[in-house]
Amino acid sequence: MSFWKRFARNRGAVFGLVLLLAVIIIALIAPMIYPRGPWPMVQRPFLAPYAVDGLPLGTDTLGRNVAAGLVYGAQVSLLVGLISTVMALLIGVPLGAVAGFYGGWLDEGAMRFTEFFQTIPNFALAIVLVAILEPSLTSITLSIAIVSWPPVARLVRAEVMSVSKREYVDAARLAGLSNLRILVGQVLPNTVSPIIVMASLMVATAILLESSLSFLGLGDPNIMSWGYQIGAARTVIRSAWWLSFFPGLAIVLTVLALNLIGEGLNDALNPHLSRKGRT
Amino acid sequence: MTNPVLSIEHLSIKLPDGADRQFAVDDCSYTLDKGEILCVVGESGSGKSMTANALMGLLPEGVSVGAGRAVFEGKNILRQTEAESQDLRGAKIAMIFQEPMTALNPLMRIGDQISEVFEAHKRHTPSERRKRALDLVREVDLPDPEKIIRAYPFQLSGGQRQRAMIAMALALEPQILIADEPTTALDVTTQAQILKLILDLRKKRDMAVIFITHDFGVVAEIADKVLVMRYGKIVERGTTDAVLKTPQHDYTKHLLAAIPSGLVPQNAEVQNSPALEIKALNKVFRTGGGFMKPHREVRAIDNISLSIAKGEVLGLVGESGSGKSTLGRAVVRLVTPDSGQILVGGSDMAALSETELRRARYKVQMVFQDPYASLNPRHKILRALTDGPIAKAVPKEQARARAHELMEIVGLGADAVDRFPHEFSGGQRQRIGIARALAMDPDLIIADEAVSALDVSIQAQVLDLLRDLRSKLNLSILFITHDLRVAAQLCDRIAVMQKGKLVEIGPVSDVFLNPQDDYTKRLLAAVPGGGWGLAEAALT
Numbered sequence: 176m177s178f179w180k181r182f183a184r185n186r187g188a189v190f191g192l193v194l195l196l197a198v199i200i201i202a203l204i205a206p207m208i209y210p211r212g213p214w215p216m217v218q219r220p221f222l223a224p225y226a227v228d229g230l231p232l233g234t235d236t237l238g239r240n241v242a243a244g245l246v247y248g249a250q251v252s253l254l255v256g257l258i259s260t261v262m263a264l265l266i267g268v269p270l271g272a273v274a275g276f277y278g279g280w281l282d283e284g285a286m287r288f289t290e291f292f293q294t295i296p297n298f299a300l301a302i303v304l305v306a307i308l309e310p311s312l313t314s315i316t317l318s319i320a321i322v323s324w325p326p327v328a329r330l331v332r333a334e335v336m337s338v339s340k341r342e343y344v345d346a347a348r349l350a351g352l353s354n355l356r357i358l359v360g361q362v363l364p365n366t367v368s369p370i371i372v373m374a375s376l377m378v379a380t381a382i383l384l385e386s387s388l389s390f391l392g393l394g395d396p397n398i399m400s401w402g403y404q405i406g407a408a409r410t411v412i413r414s415a416w417w418l419s420f421f422p423g424l425a426i427v428l429t430v431l432a433l434n435l436i437g438e439g440l441n442d443a444l445n446p447h448l449s450r451k452g453r454t
Numbered sequence: 455m456t457n458p459v460l461s462i463e464h465l466s467i468k469l470p471d472g473a474d475r476q477f478a479v480d481d482c483s484y485t486l487d488k489g490e491i492l493c494v495v496g497e498s499g500s501g502k503s504m505t506a507n508a509l510m511g512l513l514p515e516g517v518s519v520g521a522g523r524a525v526f527e528g529k530n531i532l533r534q535t536e537a538e539s540q541d542l543r544g545a546k547i548a549m550i551f552q553e554p555m556t557a558l559n560p561l562m563r564i565g566d567q568i569s570e571v572f573e574a575h576k577r578h579t580p581s582e583r584r585k586r587a588l589d590l591v592r593e594v595d596l597p598d599p600e601k602i603i604r605a606y607p608f609q610l611s612g613g614q615r616q617r618a619m620i621a622m623a624l625a626l627e628p629q630i631l632i633a634d635e636p637t638t639a640l641d642v643t644t645q646a647q648i649l650k651l652i653l654d655l656r657k658k659r660d661m662a663v664i665f666i667t668h669d670f671g672v673v674a675e676i677a678d679k680v681l682v683m684r685y686g687k688i689v690e691r692g693t694t695d696a697v698l699k700t701p702q703h704d705y706t707k708h709l710l711a712a713i714p715s716g717l718v719p720q721n722a723e724v725q726n727s728p729a730l731e732i733k734a735l736n737k738v739f740r741t742g743g744g745f746m747k748p749h750r751e752v753r754a755i756d757n758i759s760l761s762i763a764k765g766e767v768l769g770l771v772g773e774s775g776s777g778k779s780t781l782g783r784a785v786v787r788l789v790t791p792d793s794g795q796i797l798v799g800g801s802d803m804a805a806l807s808e809t810e811l812r813r814a815r816y817k818v819q820m821v822f823q824d825p826y827a828s829l830n831p832r833h834k835i836l837r838a839l840t841d842g843p844i845a846k847a848v849p850k851e852q853a854r855a856r857a858h859e860l861m862e863i864v865g866l867g868a869d870a871v872d873r874f875p876h877e878f879s880g881g882q883r884q885r886i887g888i889a890r891a892l893a894m895d896p897d898l899i900i901a902d903e904a905v906s907a908l909d910v911s912i913q914a915q916v917l918d919l920l921r922d923l924r925s926k927l928n929l930s931i932l933f934i935t936h937d938l939r940v941a942a943q944l945c946d947r948i949a950v951m952q953k954g955k956l957v958e959i960g961p962v963s964d965v966f967l968n969p970q971d972d973y974t975k976r977l978l979a980a981v982p983g984g985g986w987g988l989a990e991a992a993l994t
Contacts, residue, residue, distance in 0.1 A: 342828035343838075345788055346890060350842025351815040360841075364832045 181443040188439020194432035198425075202249035209243040213399040217243075221415050233417050235408065241418060245425055248401040252429065255316050255385040255400075256378040262320035264374060267327025268363075274328070275335030276358050286332070289325045297322040301384060305393045312395045315388055319381045330373055334366035341365075368444035372437050379433035386426050401426050458485035459629055459662045460509075465522035465532075467504050467513070467686075478504040478517060480686040486630065489660040491653075493667060493677035493694075495709075497909035501686035502666050506632045508532060510549055511539040526630075545575050548623035552635040554615035558607040564591070564618050565603025571625040590621040594651060613644035620651065624659070631655075632664045637672065637982075641773035641936065646980035649676050668909065670710060671939070671982035674698055682706050712914035728761040728797075729898045729930035730785065730818075735759070735794030735804075737777075737784055754780040755791065756954035762898065765928040767920075769945030769962070771938055771977070777954040782900045782934045786818045787811055799897050816846050819891035823903035825883035829875035835861070835886055836871040839893045846894065853893075860889040864919060881912035885919065892923070900932045905940060917943055938981050942966055950974050 183189055206212075216238040217230070224233045232241040274285035292300075304318035338344065339362055347357045388394055389402025390409075401422040408418030467479040479501040486492050496502040507513050509524055509531065523530045531542060543549075551557040559567060568587035572578050578586065584603075591599040594617040607615055616636060623631055633652065637645040653676055656663055667673060673680055673694065680697040682690040682705065690703040701707045737755040754777040762768045772778040783789040785796055787803050796803040798817045806814055822828035829838055839857035844850060858868035864885040866878075875883060884904060891899050901920070905913040921944060923929055935941050941948055942962055949959040950973065958971040969975045 342822040342824055343830040346820070346822065346828055346838075346887075347830075347841065348788065349786055349815050349818070349820055350890075350894065351812045351845045352841060353812065353845075356845070361830055361833075365830070 178443050182439050185439040185442050187435045188442070191432040191435025191439065194428055195436060198249055198429050198432065199253065201246055202253050205243075205246040205250055208246060209240065211243075213244040213247040214239060221411075223415075224417050232421050233415075235404070235418050236411060236415075241404070241421060244399045244404050245401070245421055247399045248404060248422060249425065249429075251312070251398050251400040252382045252385060252426070255312070255319065256381040256433075259316045259319035259323065259381045259385075260374050260377045262316070263324040263327055263377060264370070266320065267324035268331050268370065270324075271328035271331030272335050272358060272363060272366075275332035276339055276354070276362060278336075282332070285328070289328045292322070292325045298384070298387065301388060302391070302393060305388055310388075310393050310395055312398055315385060315393075315395065319384050322384070323377055323380060327370070327373060327377070330369060331366060334369055335362055338362045338365045368440075371444065372441045375433055375437035375440055379430040379437070382426065382429055382433075458487050460524065460526050461485040462505070462509075462524045463522055465505065465508065465524060466520035467501070467508055468518050468520040470516035475685065477501075477520065477686050479508070481522070482683075482686075482688050483522075484681060484688070484691065486662045486664060488629075488662055489656060490678045491656060491663040491665055491676055492679045492681065493665045493673045494681045494683060495667060495670065495673055496683035497668060497709075497911065499685075500683040502683050503634055504686075506549065506634055506664060506666060509547060509632065510543055511536070512549075541575070544571055544623075544628070545626040546628055547630045547632065548626070548628040549632040549634065550616070550619045550623050550636045552638050554612060554619050554639070555607060557619055558615060560607050562606070563603065564605055564607065564610070567618070568603070568622050568625055571622055575626060577626070586625070587621075590625060591618070593624070593655075594618070594621045596621070611644075612640050613647060616640065616644075616648055617651065620648075620655070624655065627659065628661065630662045630664065632666070634666045635668070636665075638667070638669070642938070642982070643773065643976060643980040645672075645982060649982060652676065669982065670698070670910070675982040682709070709910060712911040727764050729764045729766070729799070730932070731761040731795070731797040732781075732785070733759050733795040733797070735781070735784060735796065736792045737780060737789060738792055753777075753954040755784060755794075758794075758951075758954075758956045760949055760956060760959060762930050762932060764930055765924070766947065767924060767929075767931045767933055767945045769941035769948045770932060770934045770951060771936065771941050771948060772951035773936060773977075775953075776951040778934050778936075778951045779902055781951070782820070782902045782932060785898075785900060785932065786815075786820050788820075816842065816894040817897045819894050819896040819899050821884070821887045821891050821899060821901040821904040824907055825880045825887065828887050829883055831875055834872055834874055838875075838886065838890055839871065842890070842894050856893060857889075860892055861886075863892070863923070864889045879912075881908055881916060884908060884912075884916050888916075888919065888923070892927075898930045898932065900934065902934045903936065904933070906935065906937065913940070920944060938966075938978065950977065 217240045218227055218234045218238050220234055220236050220238040222230055222234040224231060226233060230240060230242070232245065235241055235244070270285050270289070274282040301318045301322045304321060305314055308314035308318065344357060344361055347361045352360070385394075385400065386402030386405070389400045390406035392406060394400055394403045404422040405419045408415065412419050462485070463483050465479055465482045466477050469476060469478050482505060484492070494502045494505065504513070504517070508519055513519070519532050522532070524532050526546070531539070562570070565584065565587045568590055569580075569583040572583040572586065577583075587603055588599055591602050596602045596614060596617050602610070602614070607618070610618065637648050640648060649672065652663065652665075655661065665672075665676065677694040680692060680694050681688055682697065682703065684705050690697060690701065690706045697706060698710065701710055735755050735758045739752045739754055740749045756777070758781065760768070770778045770781065780789055784791045785803065787806070791804050794804060801814060803811070803814065803818070836854065836857055839860060840850070840853040843853040843856065848856075857871055861868050861870050866882060866885055875886070878886065887904070905916050908916060917940065920931065924931060933941065933945055945962055947959065947961050948965040950957050950965065950971065952973045958965060958969065958974045965974060966978065969978055
């Protein structure tokens with residue numbers, strides 16, 4: 176059965192995919208919907224949703240359009256999520272692959288290094304890194320990548336170790352291929368499925384991390400993001416609920432979409448592991 | 455006919471939609487008499503296990519009984535509630551499985567597992583249960599029963615575990631014992647013991663046995679009646695003698711013909727120039743150990759010297775753990791030996807450095823056991839066949855042309871190179887494995903249990919191919935196997951290994967018909983249906 180068929184059999188995953196595509200499209204066409212950007216004052220502050228025509232989600236404490244902020248925030252969230260995940264993979268995959276494939280002291284060293292990062296709570300480390308590097312989109316993305324690569328390294332190491340024991344790897348050795356070619360050509364392609372699944376979930380975690388950092392005021396001050404919106408609205412949460420509710424909903428839906436997709440990918444890429452009753 | 459214990463009438467078992475056929479078992483009827491051993495024989499996918507699973511109510515998800523009845527004690531046991539099936543299982547019909555390690559709970563002592571059977575059926579008091587468990591352990595001839603009932607499964611050998619499984623199955627004195635390939639995972643000598651145990655117990659308890667197997671040797675050894683199944687249908691039935699000696703159906707004839715008969719072939723003249731020479735090779739594996747604990751040492755290869763001439767097939771036989779695979783892997787340097795020499799075409803493989811080795815690798819190639827694990831699932835066949843030669847600096851075009859040619863040689867057709875491994879069956883994959891080995895133009899091929907995972911008829915085809923290639927290409931092969939009958943089919947000389955030592959080596963006919971070492975004799979005697987095969991050999 177084709178990959179798409181297996182993926183499509185998981186209805187949640189299809190729903191997640193539709194949701195994510197919607198978010199991506201909104202992010203892409205943001206400048207067309209709100210050409211003036213999220214920052215200018217458009218009306219009185221604290222306008223409730225639909226109180227004034229053209230402001231479906233109302234205005235915030237400074238009279239800015241909440242809907243515009245939401246749409247531009249989608250850009251930031253997706254960008255940070257995607258780039259930080261790619262960076263985390265770029266650190267984690269080679270490290271884990273080398274550790275798992277060569278073993279011995281290389282493995283020992285790489286894993287102790289990984290554990291060093293794992294002993295520090297993710298979020299605390301991210302806060303420290305952003306604080307040191309000064310909040311900017313780059314530093315936020317970088318610090319999220321730095322705190323989220325260790326699980327990737329461990330996963331890749333375990334997968335590489337198990338795949339390296341297969342007979343086709345022995346066969347490749349006998350064919351006289353160099354270690355690097357065996358690792359890149361024979362072993363790694365057979366570990367991609369779990370890595371893809373993990374990456375989809377990591378994007379979700381990265382979005383959450385970015386929001387949390389912005390909420391704490393550690394976001395890039397020049398960029399409108401969902402976390403920033405919630406953070407700015409927390410003092411007025413009782414009088415103006417919509418200021419924190421809609422960005423919160425956006426985060427929940429996006430993260431949910433990514434998680435559903437991750438699960439769907441898991442079912443589709445590891446068919447024999449998918450849970451019973453799906454057949 | 456006497457009143458049968460079990461009669462199965464027109465049983466059909468439906469497979470889920472989209473399977474390769476509609477019925478796993480299609481309109482099967484048979485009866486089982488008291489005290490009778492019925493062997494159900496067939497190749498993988500013939501539906502032989504499905505019948506048994508249906509009787510026990512253990513059909514896998516998506517598979518269901520379509521039609522038919524199985525009458526046991528006047529009741530149709532296929533249409534009963536889960537509670538009724540539970541009462542039946544263990545008490546009236548018991549089952550033993552192929553893999554005794556996974557069939558036993560690794561966290562429970564053997565005695566407790568046997569007692570649990572009584573507990574599940576609410577029989578006896580706890581102390582009584584214990585006593586009975588001990589009796590059962592004694593009955594299945596486990597050594598040192600007092601100690602065994604306190605042991606955990608991992609402390610037992612494969613054969614002992616299977617005995618423990620049998621003890622559990624016998625606990626409630628079932629009328630029918632279903633044995634699903636119970637000896638397939640065991641060594642020949644252990645297999646012979648388990649078969650004897652089943653025969654003894656049958657006699658003692660007058661129990662009916664349904665014995666599912668793919669091995670006609672086992673059939674010859676224990677069966678009273680035989681059923682041959684293919685694609686879910688019974689193609690032949692009859693007494694053991696009738697089926698084995700005068701098979702009617704073509705498929706049965708085909709299966710019987712495919713069995714390595716034990717006929718000892720005339721071995722070819724052995725040339726003098728050696729393709730491989732092993733001199734005083736040693737390899738010791740050290741495991742465990744640590745603070746205040748001695749290391750455990752296993753001498754996998756213990757001072758072995760042997761040679762293989764050009765164009766010769768040397769069979770290396772032995773039971774699991776005898777070190778035969780380690781020897782094979784040492785020759786290709788997947789395992790680095792501790793000491794000794796491995797001379798291939800004059801150069802010592804054991805002494806080469808990493809880079810030198812990579813260049814010399816092509817000289818010895820290997821055909822692996824598991825056809826499903828030996829090909830990279832993400833690469834097309836072409837890549838599997840050309841990666842090696844290209845690394846050896848053969849021009850790309852030439853390597854491709856050679857790959858096409860090799861696929862023709864192994865009988866798969868040149869077009870097959872553009873397909874992925876999952877599109878091939880086990881036997882076809884094994885052919886690809888052979889082609890891959892040949893692609894490197896090796897001096898020597900090591901076939902590590904290369905046909906063990908295949909059905910008999912496929913096994914015969916692959917053996918034919920090897921024999922054919924060997925005469926065409928003058929190949930030297932080190933053929934590692936646990937199956938003496940297979941070894942007899944292909945090899946010129948046989949080397950027997952036991953616990954890392956080479957106990958006997960000689961021409962096939964000498965080793966088979968006139969074994970010198972005690973261990974070889976025991977091994978030969980244990981081959982199921984061996985007498986049957988060798989008797990024929992004596993006649994010819």
